[in-house]
Amino acid sequence: xxxxxxxxxxxxxxxxxxxxxxxxxxxxxxxxxxxxxxxxxxxxxxxxxxxxxxxxxxxxxxxxxxxxxxxxxxxxxxxxxxxxxxxxxxxxxxxxxxxxxxxxxxxxxxxxxxxxxxxxxxxxxxxxxxxxxxxxxxxxxxxxxxxxxxxxxxxxxxxxxxxxxxxxxxxxxxxxxxxxxxxxxxxxxxxxxxxxxxxxxxxxxxxxxxxxxxxxxxxxxxxxxxxxxxxxxxxxxxxxxxxxxxxxxxxxxxxxxxxxxxxxxxxxxxxxxxxxxxxxxxxxxxxxxxxxxxxxxxxxxxxxxxxxxxxxxxxxxxxxxxxxxxxxxxxxxxxxxxxxxxxxxxxxxxxxxxxxxxxxxxxxxxxxxxxxxxxxxxxxxxxxxxxxxxxxxxxxxxxxxxxxxxxxxxxxxxxxxxxxxxxxxxxxxxxxxxxxxxxxxxxxxxxxxxxxxxxxxxxxxxxxxxxxxxxxxxxxxxxxxxxxxxxxxxxxxxxxxxxxxxxxxxxxxxxxxxxxxxxxxxxxxxxxxxxxxxxxxxxxxxxxxxxxxxxxxxxxxxxxxxxxxxxxxxxxxxxxxxxxx
Numbered sequence: 001x002x003x004x005x006x007x008x009x010x011x012x013x014x015x016x017x018x019x020x021x022x023x024x025x026x027x028x029x030x031x032x033x034x035x036x037x038x039x040x041x042x043x044x045x046x047x048x049x050x051x052x053x054x055x056x057x058x059x060x061x062x063x064x065x066x067x068x069x070x071x072x073x074x075x076x077x078x079x080x081x082x083x084x085x086x087x088x089x090x091x092x093x094x095x096x097x098x099x100x101x102x103x104x105x106x107x108x109x110x111x112x113x114x115x116x117x118x119x120x121x122x123x124x125x126x127x128x129x130x131x132x133x134x135x136x137x138x139x140x141x142x143x144x145x146x147x148x149x150x151x152x153x154x155x156x157x158x159x160x161x162x163x164x165x166x167x168x169x170x171x172x173x174x175x176x177x178x179x180x181x182x183x184x185x186x187x188x189x190x191x192x193x194x195x196x197x198x199x200x201x202x203x204x205x206x207x208x209x210x211x212x213x214x215x216x217x218x219x220x221x222x223x224x225x226x227x228x229x230x231x232x233x234x235x236x237x238x239x240x241x242x243x244x245x246x247x248x249x250x251x252x253x254x255x256x257x258x259x260x261x262x263x264x265x266x267x268x269x270x271x272x273x274x275x276x277x278x279x280x281x282x283x284x285x286x287x288x289x290x291x292x293x294x295x296x297x298x299x300x301x302x303x304x305x306x307x308x309x310x311x312x313x314x315x316x317x318x319x320x321x322x323x324x325x326x327x328x329x330x331x332x333x334x335x336x337x338x339x340x341x342x343x344x345x346x347x348x349x350x351x352x353x354x355x356x357x358x359x360x361x362x363x364x365x366x367x368x369x370x371x372x373x374x375x376x377x378x379x380x381x382x383x384x385x386x387x388x389x390x391x392x393x394x395x396x397x398x399x400x401x402x403x404x405x406x407x408x409x410x411x412x413x414x415x416x417x418x419x420x421x422x423x424x425x426x427x428x429x430x431x432x433x434x435x436x437x438x439x440x441x442x443x444x445x446x447x448x449x450x451x452x453x454x455x456x457x458x459x460x461x462x463x464x465x466x467x468x469x470x471x472x473x474x475x476x477x478x479x480x481x482x483x484x485x486x487x488x489x490x491x492x493x494x495x496x497x498x499x500x501x502x503x504x505x506x507x508x509x510x511x512x513x514x515x516x517x518x519x520x521x522x523x524x525x526x527x528x529x530x531x532x533x534x535x536x537x538x539x540x541x542x543x544x545x546x547x548x549x550x551x552x553x554x555x556x557x558x559x560x561x562x563x564x565x566x567x568x569x570x571x572x573x574x575x576x577x578x579x580x581x
Contacts, residue, residue, distance in 0.1 A: 035064075038053070038057075039053035039054050039057060039061070039066070045119075046067040046119065046121070046143055047066075047067050048067045048068060048069050048119065049066045049067065049068055050090065050092050051068065051070060051088065051089060051090045051092050051093045051095075051096070051097050052092035052093035053092075054066070054068065054097055054124070054135075055093055055095055055097060055133065055135075058133075058134040058135055059126060059134050059135060061124040061135060062124050062125060062126050062135060063123065063124065064123070064124045065121065065122065065123050065124075065140070066121070066122065066123075066124060067119060067120070067121050067143065068088065068090075068097060068099065068119070068120060068122070068137055069088075069090060069117070069118060069119035069120070069143075069144070070088040070089050070090035070091070070096075070097075070117070070118070071088070071089060071090070071115060071116065071117050071118075071174055072086050072087065072088060072111065072112070072113065072114055072115065072116040072117075072118065072148075073087040073088070073089050073096050073114065073157075074086075074087045074114060075087070075111065075112030075113065075114065076112065077108060077109075077112060081103070081108070081109075082102060082103055083100055083101060083102040083103065083108065084100070084101055084108040084111070084112050085098055085099070085100055086098070086099045086100075086101065086111065086112065086118065088118070089179075091173070091174075091179055093395070094176070094179075094180060094183075094395040094396055094399050095133070095395065097133070097135075097136070097137060098127075098133060098136040098137070099118075099120055099122065099136065099137045099138075099139055100122075100136060100137070100138050100139065101120065101139040101142065102139075105139050105140065105141065105142060106139075106142040106145070110145060110147055111142070111145055111147075113147070113148045113149070113150040113153070114148070114150060114153060114155070114156060114157050115148035115150070115153040115155065115171075115174070116145065116146065116147055116148040117144070117145070117146035117148075118142065118144065118145050118146070119142075119143040119144040119145075120137065120139040120141065120142050120143060121139065121140055121141040121142075121143060122137040122138050122139035122140050122141070123137070123138050123140065124136075124137055125137070125138055153171075154168045154171055155168060155171040155174055155175060160175065162177065162564075162566065162569045163566075165178065165569075166568055166569070166574065166579075169573065169581050173572075176403075177400075177403065177404065177564075177569075178569070180396040180399050180400055180562070181396075181400075181558065181562050181564060181569065181570055182572070183393055183396050184389055184393050184396050184397070184400075184558065184561055184562050185554075185558050187388055187389050187392050187393050188385050188388070188389060188554070188557055188558060188561060189341075189554075190388070191384060191385040191388035191389070192341060192362055192381075192385065192554075194384070194388070195380075195381050195384045195385070196339045196364060196381075199337075200336075200337050201337040201338055201339045201364060202331070202335050202337065202338045202339075203338070203339060203340075203341070204324070204327070204328055204331050204338040204339065204340050205340070205342065206321065206324025206327040206328060206340040206342055206363075207321065207324075207327060208320060208321055208342070208343065209223050209314075209318055209319070209320065210318070210319055210320075210327075211314070211316055211317065211318055211319070211532065212326060212532055212533065212536075213319070213322065214321075214322055214323035214325050214326050214481070214483075219322075219346050219347045220319040220320065220322055220345070220346075221319060221320040221345050221347045221357075222317070222318070222319055223314075223318040223319055223320060224309075224312050224313070224318070225312060225313040226298060226299060226307075226311060226312050227298075230298040230299075238291065238292070239288045239291055239292055240292075243288060244285070244288050244289065247281065247284050247285045247288055248285055250281050250284075251278065251281045251282055251285055254274060254277050254281055255278060257274055258271060258274045258275060258278060261274065289302045290302060290308075293305065299311040320344075320345035321344055321345065322344055322345060322346055323344055323361060323363065323551060324340035324342060324344070324361065324363050325340075325363050325365065325483075325549060325551060326483070326536060327340070328340050328363055328364075328365035328549065329365050329512060329536075329539060329547065329549070330539065331365070332365035332366060332367045332547055332549070333367055333539050333543070333545060333547065336366070336367045336368065337364070337365075337366050337367070338364070339362065339363060339364040339365070340361065340362070340363045340364075341360065341361075341362050341363075341554075342360065342361065343358055343359070343360055343361075344358075344359060344360070344361045345357060345358050345359075346359075349577050350576075350577070351576065351577060353565060353566040353567060353568075354455070354556075354567055355567065355576070356555065356567055356568065356571065356574060356575060356576055357575040357576050357577070358571075358574075358575040359553055359554065359555050359567075359571065360553070360554035360555065360571075361551050361553060361554065362551070362552045362554055362557075363549060363550070363551045363552075364377065364381075364549050364550065365547065365549035366547060366548055366549060367545050367546075367547040368545060368546060368547070369511075369546065369547055369548040369549075370494075370511055370546060370548060371473065371485075371494040371495075371496060371510070371511040371548060373548065374496065374509050374510070374511060374548035374549065374550060375420075375422065375471050375473065375496050375509075377550070378471070378496070378498050378507050378509060378550050378552075379419075379420045379469075379471070379498070381552075382415065382420075382469070382498065382500075382506065382507070382557075383415065383416055383417075385557065385561070386412050386415050386416040386561065387416045389412065389561055390412055390413065390416060397409055397412065397562075400562050400563055400564075401563070404562065404563045404564060405502070405562075405563025405564075407501075407502075407563070408561075408562065408563035411501055411502060411560075411563075412561065414468055415468065415469050415500065418468045418469065420468075420469045420470060420498065421466050421468065421469070421470040421471070422470070422471045422472075422473065423470060423471075423472055423473075424472070424473055424474045425453075425472055425473065425475045425476065425492065426449065426474070428453070428457075428461060428472050429447055429448070429449050431461070431465065432447040432457055432460070432461070433447050433448075435465070441460055441464070443456055443457065443460075444456060445457075449476070450476050450478065450479070451479070452479040453472070453497075455504040455505070458497070458499045458504035458505050459499075459501070459502075459503075459504045461499055462499040462500055462501045462504065463501045463502070467501070468501065469498065469499065469500045469501075469506075470498075470499050471496050471497070471498050471499070472496065472497050472499060473494070473495065473496040473497075474487060474492045474493070474494065474495070474496075475492060475493060475495045475497075476491060476492055476493075477490075477491060477492060477493045477522075480493050480495050480510070481510075482513075482519070482523055482525075482526050482528060483510075483512050483513055483519070483522075483536075484510040484511070484512065484513060485510065485511040485512060485513045485514070485518075486513060486518050486522070493510060494510055494511040494548075495508070495509070495510040496508075496509050496510065496550070497509075498550075500560050502559070502560055502563065503556055503559055503560045505556075506552060506553075506556055506557065506560060507550050507551070507552045508550060508551055509548065509549055509550025509551065510548065510549075510550070511546065511547075511548040512547050512548060512549065513540075514540060514544045514545060514546050514547065515540065515544070516537055516540035516541055516544070519536075519537060519540055520537065555567050555570050555571050558570040558571075
């Protein structure tokens with residue numbers, strides 16, 4: 001890029017003005033100058049450099065004239081209001097870049113307010129020894145300003161509780177904590193694709209609208225177009241018994257007329273015309289009956305009173321998906337290894353810190369894979385993600401460790417290198433029961449074999465007993481889904497959960513039931529409609545294969561990685577009961 005004289009590149013100007021030799025004044029090697037183009041965003045105006053790249057290059061940028069932009073975190077006037085210092089951040093870095101603007105360049109009273117957006121051109125200079133950062137920018141021109149009224153701006157200087165930020169969705173992405181969490185979330189998403197792609201998996205876009213309930217819990221959001229029609233129909237007058245009687249009488253009259261015409265051997269064309277009238281009259285009766293059986297305009301079966309989904313868009317009940325697993329099994333049984341990464345939904349009226357109505361799931365599915373291999377895949381995946389975050393988001397992790405969770409960094413470092421302990425569900429119950437009997441711990445819910453371990457049990461195992469990640473396997477069949485492979489004891493299934501400190505259950509998975517007769521029996525035991533799963537049974541009827549997989553709630557992975565307490569603070573736009581933007 002050209003500097004303001006339009007003749008010299010930034011690197012040439014830096015070379016002539018700041019680099020006289022290969023050594024600095026103290027004899028140390030001088031910083032290698034960096035071109036502004038190497039720091040610029042590839043799609044931006046004015047060749048704007050990215051703050052994170054500018055700060056990472058540091059003194060190598062000294063002497064360059066650059067364009068930098070962002071939002072003012074803090075601004076302060078100095079020198080009897082003759083200049084100001086702005087702490088500028090564009091979201092790319094945990095740290096801000098300091099920009100000095102004089103009154104000769106711009107009216108500084110309009111740019112010091114927190115929340116102001118600004119794009120400036122200026123020279124990179126070295127800061128005095130002992131300063132927080134090695135460089136700052138001295139502005140020579142202000143290209144753009146988006147003013148901000150500090151008295152009304154909802155994200156003022158200072159710490160704002162995360163609970164309050166949930167009510168300021170428009171601006172919470174400008175706060176330090178949410179920005180740090182979002183960059184970690186982005187890194188985890190990238191690590192997810194990297195892991196599965198390098199291990200031979202294909203990325204599957206599972207459908208969001210579905211007709212089946214993977215988990216069998218029934219807590220699903222319905223998808224319908226009938227409500228719009230019902231709203232319009234509800235404004236029309238409801239037909240009464242008198243209207244119905246008149247319509248039925250018309251059907252009788254036309255029917256008798258047709259019978260007489262046939263007896264008198266009238267012209268067939270006339271008879272055909274009357275038959276058409278009869279069909280129309282019967283349809284009218286049917287419409288009236290349905291309207292009378294459907295108060296409010298929602299179509300119902302006149303006999304049973306049940307909602308008539310044959311009138312809906314898909315001609316059957318449809319829902320937002322709770323899982324892409326069953327769809328992934330279809331492609332795994334043809335492509336061997338696939339994974340989904342997309343939104344899922346639960347209509348669970350829960351207000352806990354661990355539940356959302358809309359969240360993202362990662363669900364690999366692997367053919368020719370048993371439970372042991374499935375557990376290894378889960379362990380490798382988690383460790384890959386944690387290592388990637390430690391490698392690429394260390395400033396964010398350091399910030400979150402200092403601000404949110406003192407154990408965050410140590411926890412991640414341990415999980416990234418520690419083999420996951422594996423114990424059976426039965427062993428876990430025995431251990432928890434023993435510790436409770438010895439007085440080492442008191443649980444709210446008593447532990448007995450057969451219960452679904454709660455968060456307090458899972459976290460105790462991961463945080464107190466093993467002080468690291470563990471995998472619990474072979475759960476009772478009565479607390480697990482129908483598709484999990486029944487073990488030979490006929491009491492447990494080949495299921496596994498990965499438990500981690502700070503969160504509890506992070507991953508749930510299993511070897512899938514590949515035997516048609518056993519799967520059919522499990523469906524019947526759980527009172528699930530066989531006709532809705534015939535396609536799933538077909539996978540067992542034609543070329544069945546042992547296969548396994550697991551599901552990971554992406555937001556729980558972000559919780560674990562960042563140390564944030566509430567799941568609503570690790571997803572960009574949280575959806576929960578009574579709350580939607």
